[in-house]
Amino acid sequence: MIDYLASMVPATIAAHAPALLIVIPMLLCPLAAFMPNGRLGWFLSILGTAGALIMAIVLLSQVRGLPDGSAIAYYMGGWGPGEGGFARPAGIEFRIDALNAMVLLLVTSIGFIAAIFSWPTVVAEVRDAKRAMFYATYLMCFMGLLGVAATGDAFNLFVFLEISSLATYVLVALGSSRDRRALPAASNYLLVGTIGASFFVVGVGFLYAATGTLNMDELVTLLPQQAGNKAVMAGYAFIFVGLGLKAAMFPLHLWLPNAYAYSPSFVTTFLAATATKVAIYALIRFLFTVFGLDFTFEGASLIWILMPMGIAGMIACSFQAIFQTNVRRTLAYSSVADRKSVV
Amino acid sequence: MIEFILERGNYWAIIGLMMIGLYIAFAATNLIKRLIGLGLFQTSIVLFYISLSRVNNATAPILYGKDYKKDGYEKAAEGAAQGGQGGDYGPQVLENLYSNPLPHVLMLTAIVVGVATLAVGLAITVRIREAYGTIEADEIRAMDLDVALAEAADDAEETKAAAGAGAV
Numbered sequence: 470m471i472d473y474l475a476s477m478v479p480a481t482i483a484a485h486a487p488a489l490l491i492v493i494p495m496l497l498c499p500l501a502a503f504m505p506n507g508r509l510g511w512f513l514s515i516l517g518t519a520g521a522l523i524m525a526i527v528l529l530s531q532v533r534g535l536p537d538g539s540a541i542a543y544y545m546g547g548w549g550p551g552e553g554g555f556a557r558p559a560g561i562e563f564r565i566d567a568l569n570a571m572v573l574l575l576v577t578s579i580g581f582i583a584a585i586f587s588w589p590t591v592v593a594e595v596r597d598a599k600r601a602m603f604y605a606t607y608l609m610c611f612m613g614l615l616g617v618a619a620t621g622d623a624f625n626l627f628v629f630l631e632i633s634s635l636a637t638y639v640l641v642a643l644g645s646s647r648d649r650r651a652l653p654a655a656s657n658y659l660l661v662g663t664i665g666a667s668f669f670v671v672g673v674g675f676l677y678a679a680t681g682t683l684n685m686d687e688l689v690t691l692l693p694q695q696a697g698n699k700a701v702m703a704g705y706a707f708i709f710v711g712l713g714l715k716a717a718m719f720p721l722h723l724w725l726p727n728a729y730a731y732s733p734s735f736v737t738t739f740l741a742a743t744a745t746k747v748a749i750y751a752l753i754r755f756l757f758t759v760f761g762l763d764f765t766f767e768g769a770s771l772i773w774i775l776m777p778m779g780i781a782g783m784i785a786c787s788f789q790a791i792f793q794t795n796v797r798r799t800l801a802y803s804s805v806a807d808r809k810s811v812v
Numbered sequence: 813m814i815e816f817i818l819e820r821g822n823y824w825a826i827i828g829l830m831m832i833g834l835y836i837a838f839a840a841t842n843l844i845k846r847l848i849g850l851g852l853f854q855t856s857i858v859l860f861y862i863s864l865s866r867v868n869n870a871t872a873p874i875l876y877g878k879d880y881k882k883d884g885y886e887k888a889a890e891g892a893a894q895g896g897q898g899g900d901y902g903p904q905v906l907e908n909l910y911s912n913p914l915p916h917v918l919m920l921t922a923i924v925v926g927v928a929t930l931a932v933g934l935a936i937t938v939r940i941r942e943a944y945g946t947i948e949a950d951e952i953r954a955m956d957l958d959v960a961l962a963e964a965a966d967d968a969e970e971t972k973a974a975a976g977a978g979a980v
Contacts, residue, residue: 624918624921627922627925628921628925631925631928631929635928635929635932638932638936639932642936642939645939645943649943649944650956650959652936652939652940652943652944653940653944653949653952653953653956655936656843656933656936656937656940659929659932659933659936660837660838660846660850660933663850663854663929664834664837664850664853667853667854667857670857670922671857671860674857674860674861674864674915677864677915678864683918
C-alpha cells in the first residue's frame with residue numbers, strides 16, 4: 470500500500486523528497502504567522518503536516534526498495550559525489566535509511582493527526598490573538614524535528630535540534646493563559662535545553678578536531694582509526710550528556726514533568742510522542758552508527774552507566790508518578806519511566 | 813610544565829569561561845542573570861571552534877594579494893574545470909596561508925542560534941514579570957508552592973466533604 474501511495478507522487482518531486490520534507494512546513498510557517506484568523510493558521514498547519522507526511526511515505530517506499538544497510542543520500546545543492554562531481558561530501562547531506570524512515574513516518578503521522586484534532590483544545594486554551602502564531606510555531610517545531618531525523622551532518626543536526634527546541638519553549642510558554650506556572654516551566658526548560666544543545670555542539674567540535682569532517686557517514690569510517698584518542702572520548706561524553714538532557718534520561722529529566730503538565734493539551738500530545746523520541750533517535754544514531762558498538766559498550770564501558778541509570782530511572786520515576794495529583798504530571802512521570810526501558 | 817600551561821592558554825580560557833557560564837546559569841536566582849550565564853557559556857563554545865581553525869603563520873581566510881582575482885567566482889570555476897576534476901574541493905593553488913574557514917562559518921550559525929535563544933528567553937522573562945510581578949526564581953518558586961499547597965488543602969477538604977456526604 471505504501472508503494473501504491475508513493476507512486477501517485479510525480480517522479481520529479483519524489484526525487485527531491487528529503488528536501489521537500491523540510492521545505493513544505495518551513496515555507497508554510499511564516500505564511501501561517503501572518504494569518505489574521507486562527508482557523509486559517511490551523512488549515513495551513515494541516516496542509517504543512519500533510520505535505521510532509523506524503524514525502525515521508527515516498528521516502529519509506531524508496532528506502533524499502535534499497536538493499537539492506539544502504540541509504541538514500543541526498544546532497545543539498547548537489548555538493549557531493551554523484552551529479553555534483555566532488556570526491557567527498559562537500560556540503561550538507563540528508564541521509565535516509567531504514568531507521569530514519571520509520572522515525573520520519575512516526576513524527577509526520579503524529580503531527581498530522583494531532584494537528585487535525587487540535588482545534589477545539591486550542592480554542593479553549595490559547596488566546597484568540599495568538600492562535601495563528603501558535604500554529605506557525607507548531608509548524609516550526611515540526612520542521613525542526615523532521616530535520617533532526619533526516620539529516621546526515623552532525624552540525625546540521627544541532628541546528629535543527631535548536632530550531633525545534635526554540636519552538637518547543639514557545640509552545641510550552643503559550644500554556645500560560647490557562648496556568649501561569651507554564652512560564653517558569655518554559656524558562657527552566659529553556660535553560661536546560663540550551664545547555665544540552667551546547668554540550669552537543671562541543672562534542673561535535675571534538676569530533677571535528679579529531680577527524681576533520683562533520684558528515685556522519687565519513688565519521689563512521691574515520692573514527693575507528695582514532696581508537697584511543699582522548700578528544701574522541703571527550704566528544705563522546707559531551708554528546709552523550711547533551712542528547713541525554715534533550716531526551717530526558719534519568720538524572721537529567723527534571724524539566725519534563727513541569728513542561729508537559731502546564732503546556733496546552735495539543736502541545737503535550739505532540740511533544741510527548743515526538744520530541745524526546747527524536748532526541749533518542751539522535752542518541753542512537755551517534756552511539757551505534759557513528760561511534761560503533763565496540764566503542765560504545767566496551768571502550769567507554771557504557772554498559773555500567775546506561776543500565777543502572779535506566780533501571781534507577783524506571784523505579785524512581787514510577788514512584789514519583791504514584792504520588793502526583795495532577796493527571797498530566799502522572800503521565801509525564803510514567804513517560805520518563807518508559808523512556809528508561811528504551812534506554 | 814610552564815610551556816604546557818602557556819601554550820594552551822586559549823583552552824584554559826575556554827574551560828574557564830565555560831565553567832563560569834555554567835555556574836552562573838544554575839546558581840543565579842535572577843532570570844536575567846541566568847540568561848547572561850548561558851550567553852557566556854555559548855561564547856566559550858565559539859572560542860573553542862575558532863581555536864580549532866587556527867593554522868600556524870596563517871592569516872584570516874579572505875583571499876588577498878596574488879590569490880585575489882578580480883572575477884573571483886568565474887576564475888575559481890575555470891580552475892575547477894581545468895584542474896579540479898575528481899580532486900577535492902580546492903579548485904586553485906593558493907600562494908598565501910589561510911586558516912580554516914569552516915569553523916568560522918559554523919560559529920556564525922551558532923551565534924545566530926544563541927541570539928534567537930536569548931530573544932526567546934527574554935520574552936519568557938518579560939511574561940513572567942507580567943504574571944508574577946518578580947523575576948527572582950526563588951520568589952517564583954515560593955509563590956508556586958503556596959498555590960500548590962492551597963490546591964492540596966482544597967482537594968483534601970473536598971474529599972472530606974464528599975466522604976462525609978457519602979457516609980450520611
